[in-house]
Amino acid sequence: MNCVELSVQFEGPVIGPDPVERPKVENLRAALEETLDATLRVFHGHSGAAAKRFVGYSEHLYSDLVFSGNECSLTFQVKHIEPLSCRLFEQFATDVIQCVASTYLFVGSGMSVDSLLPDLYEDRVLLFWGSFTKHAPLSPLRTRLALRSPTCWFEKTLDRTEYGIWVTNFDRLLEGASAKSETGESGTSDTLPRTSLSSGEGSGGAERIVEHVESLRAAAEVQDEDAFVHALALVPREGLAADDYVSLMRLALAAGAHNTARELSAVAHARFPADRDVRQFATVLGPPAIMSREPLTASAADAQEWLKHNASRYTGQWVALRRGELLAAGAALSDVRHSIGSLAGTFVTRIP
Amino acid sequence: MSRLQLPSGEPFATGECRCRLGEARSGDLLTRLLIPIRLGEITTDAVLDTGGAYLILHPELAAELGLDRESGLSIERVSVRGNAIDGVLHRFPVTIPATSGDTLTFEATVFVPSHWDLPTYMGWHGCLERLRIAVDPTAETLFFGPS
Numbered sequence: 272m273n274c275v276e277l278s279v280q281f282e283g284p285v286i287g288p289d290p291v292e293r294p295k296v297e298n299l300r301a302a303l304e305e306t307l308d309a310t311l312r313v314f315h316g317h318s319g320a321a322a323k324r325f326v327g328y329s330e331h332l333y334s335d336l337v338f339s340g341n342e343c344s345l346t347f348q349v350k351h352i353e354p355l356s357c358r359l360f361e362q363f364a365t366d367v368i369q370c371v372a373s374t375y376l377f378v379g380s381g382m383s384v385d386s387l388l389p390d391l392y393e394d395r396v397l398l399f400w401g402s403f404t405k406h407a408p409l410s411p412l413r414t415r416l417a418l419r420s421p422t423c424w425f426e427k428t429l430d431r432t433e434y435g436i437w438v439t440n441f442d443r444l445l446e447g448a449s450a451k452s453e454t455g456e457s458g459t460s461d462t463l464p465r466t467s468l469s470s471g472e473g474s475g476g477a478e479r480i481v482e483h484v485e486s487l488r489a490a491a492e493v494q495d496e497d498a499f500v501h502a503l504a505l506v507p508r509e510g511l512a513a514d515d516y517v518s519l520m521r522l523a524l525a526a527g528a529h530n531t532a533r534e535l536s537a538v539a540h541a542r543f544p545a546d547r548d549v550r551q552f553a554t555v556l557g558p559p560a561i562m563s564r565e566p567l568t569a570s571a572a573d574a575q576e577w578l579k580h581n582a583s584r585y586t587g588q589w590v591a592l593r594r595g596e597l598l599a600a601g602a603a604l605s606d607v608r609h610s611i612g613s614l615a616g617t618f619v620t621r622i623p
Numbered sequence: 624m625s626r627l628q629l630p631s632g633e634p635f636a637t638g639e640c641r642c643r644l645g646e647a648r649s650g651d652l653l654t655r656l657l658i659p660i661r662l663g664e665i666t667t668d669a670v671l672d673t674g675g676a677y678l679i680l681h682p683e684l685a686a687e688l689g690l691d692r693e694s695g696l697s698i699e700r701v702s703v704r705g706n707a708i709d710g711v712l713h714r715f716p717v718t719i720p721a722t723s724g725d726t727l728t729f730e731a732t733v734f735v736p737s738h739w740d741l742p743t744y745m746g747w748h749g750c751l752e753r754l755r756i757a758v759d760p761t762a763e764t765l766f767f768g769p770s
Contacts, residue, residue: 491700494702494705494707496702521698521699521700524698524700524701524702525699525700525701525702525707526702527676527702527703527705529676529677529748529749530748533749551696552696554714555695555696555712555713555714555732556712556732556749557714557732558749558752558753559729559730559731559732559749559750559751559752559753559754560729560730560753561727561728561729561753561769562716562728562729562730563727563728564637564638564725564726564727564728564769565725565726565728566725566726571640571641571659571666571668571720572640572641572722574659574666574668575641575642575643575659575668578643578645578668579643582645586649587649589683603683604683604684604686604687605683605686605687608687614664614665614687615664615665616664617665617666618659618665618666618667618668619665619666619667619684619687620667620668620742621681621683621742623645623646623647623648623649623651623741623742
């Protein structure tokens, strides 16, 4: 297969008012043909391939659209192109996924796409997201993506619950979106988090939510991540209030469902950007972010060398070192600090 | 420039640092891989734990860095490797100082347990998950860079 193939498959609800709409997918097909061309040109530029080889690139782009029941499949094939490196390939797939996730996550969040678009930092993400936002069916149960090339293979099925994980550049998107509320206080106790799950306006009744609380609590109690995720999938999300999300996030952390806690924080943040607790969870639980690369500064190699030869003599103690020399040792780190004045610029560790 | 490169010629890592093997508890039969990290103006070492979550910071060290309950998010119970622990979650910059190449700073989720008698742990989720890492145990070298 001398081509890169991208397939996007939408699965609509079996019963309900939101079938996958043919006109929208037709529009999506046309829009993605343009953006796929531009995106792959960018990646080929990054990969160092000669750009002139792809002047006639769009002539090699084929697409196909098939409807079957409540599903539709949209497939693109790009033939006779240079293979992408696996890393670029995966990055490309990730960009596509982020676009899909972003599109659906922000539906119903109250935020306008126009206000968010300027904050998107990757041109290729912007292109895809713009296409999906305009044209993609808005209520798929699942979106399946597959990207194949002669050397690489990437497949991903996105459930709605996962969109928060994949949304692009989430913190920047929501920066300054609204003022902070002054309400809310974090509780501290030795027991499981409060689960005051309530129904929001138009939720269709608290009973539907409450009936799942015990199973969520039980899963958290025994730290059963799988059981928690399974129980959470049954909780109707439409009626949840900000406090409900906070309770769910606390239960998810207790269950050890750390990815789920992050996903909940992203979804809650999109829905309740003004809520102080929700914003704090979203900030703390968000993915790590690279801040800077700097030329090397003082390393810790001399401290590690000291530890290699001397650690056994300081078992159970904190030690503070500078330039490979012991400054102080003690049972409490605060004692060590008192004896040397300040820990700034030192290497400190506790010897087990 | 890192010694590790991808087939395309792109550097795999942007920095290297010395790592060491050590115990998490006195008398442990298994050794752990410890790498240096800088938090604020203090450098310490942390167990590299690709199966864990968050940077789990010893409470005494957190106190020296000013990471207290008021500045973080108190959590009644966090499941950490099968143990239910209460503590405080923070967002804090973590730096890996390089002995060769570039020092790397990233913002991570930091969990400060109320009680902890182990070293500081660098877990995958919320901490390492955006880094490229490779280890040469014989040379006691960690290769790292942004992913």
